Amino acid sequence: MTIREDIVASAAQFLQDPSVASSPVENRIAFLKAKNLTEEEVHAALARASGEPAPAPSYAAPPAGPVPGQPPAYYGGYPPYGWQPPPPEVPRRDWRDWFIMATVVGGVGYGLYTLGKRYVYPLVAPPTPERLESDKKSIDEQFEKAFTLVEQLSKDTEEIKAAEQQRNEKLTDALAELETVIGELKSSNRRREDEAQRIRDDVQGLRDSIPKALDAQKNLSDTRLQEVNSELKSLKTIISQRMTSQQPAINNYLNRPDTPNGVSSFQDNVSGTGRSSPFSSGISAASVKIPEWQRAMATKRSSTSMPNNTTEDGGSSSQAQTDAGGSSS
Structure with a gap:
């Protein structure tokens, strides 16, 4: 393979630069290879940069004229900007x-x-008959397992449906009972509310009627007390009038001699006056009787008046008036 002298000379001059010479050899070799230099050209450039003689080529030198398709040689320190070397030739293939x-x-x-x-x-x-038979057996076994699973699943489904139906029936019955209980509770609550309302109405009626009844009873009591008071006043007036009119008869009775039991003389005196009682005014003796206590007082008074017949009439009359006042009270 030919060595491009112009490129090798330019590379050697570039490698002789102090900043480039101080860099490692690997970096310089990588840079030269990146510029499309072959291995022989890289070694030649390194040898020229270090001052060693380059190996003589084993083939004839190229003509001195310029190679067509190649740019002119550049002998500066660095290659021109944007210049790319031509690609290497395709290597020849042998046996x-x-x-x-x-x-x-x-x-x-x-x-x-x-x-x-x-x-x-x-x-x-394509499968063999033995393999087909084995596949058929395995498929039959899988089908049997699938059918068994389907039957078991069907049974389980029926059981679940039956259990679900029973549960639904129980739930329906429970809901019906619950509705019945709720209805009874509502009705009882309504009755209780009605009863409570009736009791409240009765209590309110009693609260309203008790003061009225008390007022009516008070008015009735006042009226009856007034009537009793008027009756007592009229009775007191009548008794005082009767006592005043019967005072001479009582004095005559006390001054008369004793008679057996002290009763017949009093009755004779009363009958002589033409009255059945000293307090009566023209009333017959058959309709009005002498009280027992008056008889006892008359008997006692007759027994005590026998040794004292000469007692003054004023004292005996005052005593009789006092007894009459006690009887009227």
């Missing part, structure tokens, strides 16, 4: 390259054949 390629292709083909025969062919090849 060794073809042998290596045939060997690689044969190995890869044999590997693909082995993989296809082992893994792909069983998938696409």
Whole structure:
């Protein structure tokens, strides 16, 4: 392969720069390869930059004239901006390259054949009768298992449906009972509210009627007390009038001699006056009787008045008036 002298000279001059010479060799080689320099050109440029003689080429030198299609040589420190070296020529292939390629292709083909025969062919090849029979048996077994599972699932579904129906019936009965209980509670609550309202109305009526009844009773009591008071006043007036009119008869009774039991003389005196009682005014003796306490007082008074017949009439009359006042009270 020919060495491009102009590019090698430019690269050697670039490598002799102090800033470039201080960099590592690997970086310089990588930079030169990045500029499309071949391995021989890189070594030649490094040798020229270090001052060593470049190896003599084993082939004839190219003509001195410019090579068509190549840019003119640039001998500055750096290549021009934007300049790219031409791509390297395609290397020639000999029998060794073809042998290596045939060997690689044969190995890869044999590997693909082995993989296809082992893994792909069983998938696409038609099945054998034995395999078909085994597949049929396995499919029948799977179908039997599936049918068994379906039957079991059907039984379980029926049981679940029956249990669900029973639960629904129980729930319906419970809801009916609950509705009945709620209805009874509502009715009882309504009755209780009605009873409470009636009791409240009765209590309110009593609260309203008790003061009225008390006022009416008070008025009635006042009226009766007034009537009793008027009756007592009239009775007191009548008694005082009767006592005043019967005072001479009582004095005559006290001054008369004793009679057996002290009663007949009093009765004779009363009958002599033409009255049945000293307090009566023209009333017959049959309708009005002398009280027992007056008889007892008359008997006692007659027994005590016998040794004192000469007692003054004023004292005995005052005593009789006092007794009459006690009887009226």
